[in-house]
Amino acid sequence: MNNVLGVINLSINQPLLHELTYSRATATVPFGGRYRLIDFVLSNMVNSGINNVAVLAHNNYRSIIDHLGSGKEWDLDRKYRGLFILPPNNSHAPGFNGDLQNFYGSLEYFARSSEEFVVVSSSHMICNINYTEAVENHQRTKADITVIYKEMDDDSEDFANLITLDLDENERVVRMTENRQTKKSNKVYMRMIIIKKELLIDLVKKSVNQNYYDLVRHVIIRNLNALKVYGYEYKGYLAIINSVQNYYKYSKELLNPTVWNSLFYEPGLIYTKIKDEPPARYARSANVTNSQVANGCVIEGTVENSILFRGVRIGKGAVVRNSILMQKCVIEEDSCLDHVILDKEVYVTRGNKLAGEEMSPTVFTKKSRI
Structure with a gap:
């Protein structure tokens, strides 16, 4: 046209x-x-x-x-x-x-x-x-x-x-x-x-x-x-x-x-900015179900019903459920997230528990340290 x-x-x-x-x-x-x-x-x-x-x-x-x-x-x-x-x-x-x-x-x-x-x-x-x-x-x-x-x-x-x-x-x-x-x-x-x-x-x-x-x-x-x-x-x-x-x-x-x-995909493909990153890496301890995991992620914990953007790191023993984690977020060991939205580069320290609700997810701003 x-x-x-x-x-x-x-x-x-x-x-x-x-x-x-x-x-x-x-x-x-x-x-x-x-x-x-x-x-x-x-x-x-x-x-x-x-x-x-x-x-x-x-x-x-x-x-x-x-x-x-x-x-x-x-x-x-x-x-x-x-x-x-x-x-x-x-x-x-x-x-x-x-x-x-x-x-x-x-x-x-x-x-x-x-x-x-x-x-x-x-x-x-x-x-x-x-x-x-x-x-x-x-x-x-x-x-x-x-x-x-x-x-x-x-x-x-x-x-x-x-x-x-x-x-x-x-x-x-x-x-x-x-x-x-x-x-x-x-x-x-x-x-x-x-x-x-x-x-x-x-x-x-x-x-x-x-x-x-x-x-x-x-x-x-x-x-x-x-x-x-x-x-x-x-x-x-x-x-x-x-x-x-x-x-x-x-x-x-x-x-x-x-x-x-x-x-x-229907009727055409959706394009985005290309970033050259390695495929996601899953440790032996990782357990991922019904989730989308972008390239560059490293997962050692549990991820359920969630979306992980590029470069997210999930520590051993950490649990992420019903959440959206944007680029380069880090979740340390034994933390638990449920119904949470993390903006880019949010750092969740070890043992933290963050929770929201289905109709009101909890949102954390870019580069927050929790």
């Missing part, structure tokens, strides 16, 4: 991720043993044939630059097109009001690009989607804006802080609701839109000149009657990483092989 420009909008972070975003952008929160959240949307765009991708950065974007680099792992280190990290714009108004501020600051980039259409996506809606059919549907319906949505299971999802859609019989969006306490629809807006580039530029200019600042609220919702806004249903697996509880819930779902395969 050489006529489609990809834009990853990182302007709106997820404050309910708390400790996981103290030192990093939401987009670089580790997920699935070796990946970052941004890997999914970036891989989706590349797998869809989009070879010109812009990342609209916001706060803590040093971690974005460190992780993405030149875009080599996604085949975006090109002389023409490729990966562009656009720094946040703070010149139009004092303080940060909303994502339109960053779109406005990058209008020259959009104007210079040759693509006709733009796919805009956030990074916290984790899925494996090919945008080709969605773009074709956008052209077929002659929509001004196409919003991508997922019809969620009423019983398994917390709809608070999500945006839901109401559609007519022709899939035209008649209402978008920002849910606070109760939901009115189970069709969740996935923070992905398809729009003509020239229309996007025009709407951004007009909105900012009228002191509007939010892409969803002030460009899409405010113009539902004036523009032809259609919905496109995504039917694959979706993980919404907008809180610590959801992060834990969807991470644990990866232990189901069916979920893992649908998220990481």
Whole structure:
């Protein structure tokens, strides 16, 4: 899809991720043993044939630059097109009001690009989607804006802080609701839109000149009657990483092989930054069941129903259950962890007992010593 420009909008972070975003952008929160959240949307765009991708950065974007680099792992280190990290714009108004501020600051980039259409996506809606059919549907319906949505299971999802859609019989969006306490629809807006580039530029200019600042609220919702806004249903697996509880819930779902395969292999592969490390090493005393263990780990103790990122060390006699341990965590001998999330490089000294609950896992910040 050489006529489609990809834009990853990182302007709106997820404050309910708390400790996981103290030192990093939401987009670089580790997920699935070796990946970052941004890997999914970036891989989706590349797998869809989009070879010109812009990342609209916001706060803590040093971690974005460190992780993405030149875009080599996604085949975006090109002389023409490729990966562009656009720094946040703070010149139009004092303080940060909303994502339109960053779109406005990058209008020259959009104007210079040759693509006709733009796919805009956030990074916290984790899925494996090919945008080709969605773009074709956008052209077929002659929509001004196409919003991508997922019809969620009423019983398994917390709809608070999500945006839901109401559609007519022709899939035209008649209402978008920002849910606070109760939901009115189970069709969740996935923070992905398809729009003509020239229309996007025009709407951004007009909105900012009228002191509007939010892409969803002030460009899409405010113009539902004036523009032809259609919905496109995504039917694959979706993980919404907008809180610590959801992060834990969807991470644990990866232990189901069916979920893992649908998220990481269908319809395309998910790519990430390569790190050359040796395979995991299991001592004779190790006992590992129903867990994901990344390369570079050394395990001498017991690991059950857990996810271990690269370079984690589990001492002899230590027990890790129902937990997520990020890169280079060290668990000394005879310690016990249950329903715990450890950020990178956390050191748990010998004999410690750390515990949380299924609906409220205990989180320890990066480089903590316990």
